[in-house]
Amino acid sequence: MDVAGKNVVVTGGGSGIGRALSRRFAADGASVTVADLNGAGARATAELVTGTGGTAIAVECDVRDERQVQGLVSTAQQALGPIDLFCSNAGVAGGGGPEAPDRRWAEAWEVNFLGHLYAVRAVLPAMLERGQGYLLHTSSAAGLLTTLGDAPYAVSKHAVVAFAEWLSITYGDQGIVVSVLCPQGVNTAMLAGAAEHAAGQQVMQVADVLEPEQVAQVVVDGLADERFLILPHPEVLEYFQRKANDYDRWLRGMRRLQARIDSSQ
Numbered sequence: 734m735d736v737a738g739k740n741v742v743v744t745g746g747g748s749g750i751g752r753a754l755s756r757r758f759a760a761d762g763a764s765v766t767v768a769d770l771n772g773a774g775a776r777a778t779a780e781l782v783t784g785t786g787g788t789a790i791a792v793e794c795d796v797r798d799e800r801q802v803q804g805l806v807s808t809a810q811q812a813l814g815p816i817d818l819f820c821s822n823a824g825v826a827g828g829g830g831p832e833a834p835d836r837r838w839a840e841a842w843e844v845n846f847l848g849h850l851y852a853v854r855a856v857l858p859a860m861l862e863r864g865q866g867y868l869l870h871t872s873s874a875a876g877l878l879t880t881l882g883d884a885p886y887a888v889s890k891h892a893v894v895a896f897a898e899w900l901s902i903t904y905g906d907q908g909i910v911v912s913v914l915c916p917q918g919v920n921t922a923m924l925a926g927a928a929e930h931a932a933g934q935q936v937m938q939v940a941d942v943l944e945p946e947q948v949a950q951v952v953v954d955g956l957a958d959e960r961f962l963i964l965p966h967p968e969v970l971e972y973f974q975r976k977a978n979d980y981d982r983w984l985r986g987m988r989r990l991q992a993r994i995d996s997s998q
Contacts, residue, residue, distance in 0.1 A: 734817075734818065734867050734910065734956045734957065734959065735761075735957060736758050736761050736762065736763040736817075736818065736953070736956065737761055737762030737763065738762055738763070739758075739762075739763045739764070739817035739818055740763070740764050740766075740809065740810075740813045740814050740815060740816050740817050740818075741755075741758045741763045741764065741765050741766070741816075741817065741818040741819075741820065742765075742766040742768060742805065742806070742809050742816055742818070742819045742820065742852075742856075743755045743758070743765060743766070743767055743768065743820040743822055744768045744769070744794065744796050744805075744820065744821055744822050744823040744848065744852070745768075745769060745796075745822040745823030745824060745871070746765075746767035746768055746769050746774075746775055746778050746822065747767065747769030747770075747771045747772075747773070747774020747775045747777065747778055748769070748771070748774050748778075748921065748922060749919070749921035749922060749923065749945055750822060750871065750914075750916075750919060750921060750945045750948050750949070751767075751769070751778075751820075751822045751823070752767075752774075752778045752781075752945065753944075753945035753946045753948060753949040754820060754822065754945075754948075754949050754952060755767045755778050755779075755782060755789065756778070756781060756782060756787075756949070757946070757949035757950070757952075757953060758818075758953075759782040759785075759787030759788065759789055760785070760787065761953065763788075763818075764788040764789070764813045764814075765779075765782060765787070765788065765789040765790075766789070766790050766791075766792060766805070766808070766809035766812070766813060767779045767782070767789055767790070767791045767792070768791075768792045768793075768794040768796075768805050768823075769791075769793065769794065769823070770793070770794065770795050770796075770823070771793075772791070772793030775791035775792060775793060775794075776791040778791065779791035788813070790808070790809070790812050790813065792804075792805050792808050792809070796821075796823045796843075796844060796847075796848030796851065796852070797840075797843040797844055797847060797848065799847075799851040799854070799855075802848070802851040802852055802854075802855050803851075803855050805855075806819075806852075806855040806856055810859075815859060815863065816856050816859070816860075816866070817865075817866065817867060818866075818867040818868075818869060818956075819852055819853075819856045819866075819867070819868055819869070820869040820871070821848060821849040821852045821853075821868070821869070821870050821871060821893075822869075822871040822914075823844055823848050824844060824845050824871060824873075824890075824923070825840055825841060825844045825845060825886075825923075826841075826883055826886045826923050827840070827841065827883065827885065827886070828882055828883045828886075829882075829883065829884065829885065830882075830884045831884065833884065833885060837885055838885045840885075841885035841886055841888070841889045842885070842888075842889050842892075844889075845886070845889035845890060845892075845893065846889045846892045846893060846896070849870055849893055849896060850896065852868075853868065853896075853900065856868075857904070857909070860908070860909055861904065861907055861908070861909065863908070864907065864908040865908040865909075866908065866909050866910070867909075867910045867911075867912070867956070868897070868900060868909065868910070868911045868912070869911075869912050869913075869914060869952070869956070869963075870893050870894075870896070870897045870911070870912070870913045870914065871893075871913075871914045872890045872893040872894050872897070872913050872914065872915050873886070873890045873915055873916065873917075874915050874916060874917040874940075874964075874966065874969045874972075875887045875890045875891075876890035876891050876892075876893055876894040876913070876915055877894060877915055877962075877969060877972075877973045877976075878969070878972055878973065878976060879987065881987070881990065881991050881994060882994075893913065894913055894915070897911050897912075897913040897961070898913075898961075901961060910959050911961065912955055912956065912959070912960060912961055912962075912963050913961060913962060913963065914948075914952060914955075914963045914965075915962060915963065915964055915969060916943065916948055916964075916965040916966060917940035917941075917965075917966040917969060918940050918941070918942040918943065918966075919942065919943050919944070919945055919948055919965070920942050920943065920944050920945065921945060940966055940968070941966070943965055943966070947965065948965045951963060951964075951965040952965075
């Protein structure tokens, strides 16, 4: 997909990767609906776009609430026309394992997965009717591998990859293109917050930390090629292949990494 002239929605667009995607899509000629739980952040992103001559509107939206997601889609369609590309990008991380409180597990599931499900429910029927549409799901390298110290994040991000696979298989021959974005460390507030936990320390020890604008460039390239896996850190594919080739060896290696992190704390 070439985003020029397209109508794009980006959730989690008030900061980080979502802001970079919104600005890059607009710079390439798209009209962008910037959605975020933080309405001020969404408006700030939209103003950055319009201030440089682009087209954008801002919508405050909690992706955990299906009615709000439906309202977001309705607003975007009324303001800018049929949605060509929906980027489910909103996400949260918090740390913890089985002992993490239910509210943390619920938040990870609702934001990191249900937000994607609600978006698909809202946009897919019209896309199928037109015979075309693009769904971009932001997962994480954690969705292909795992993340240490944050089980709710790893589990919910795995679910995103599984859902994107299912959508591509089920609707790929009906004009629906699906991609899943799986970065490692990106210089965002989420990574800064995770630095207090093993998850963030793991990322910063084993991977380069990219700027959101670098991720946006890789996304634009991936959309142009209509690749299912969009990997800003190419080494993630190698890790994923190692995992598939010898799961037990990969698990042993991850336990060693966990032990090194634990001993450094």
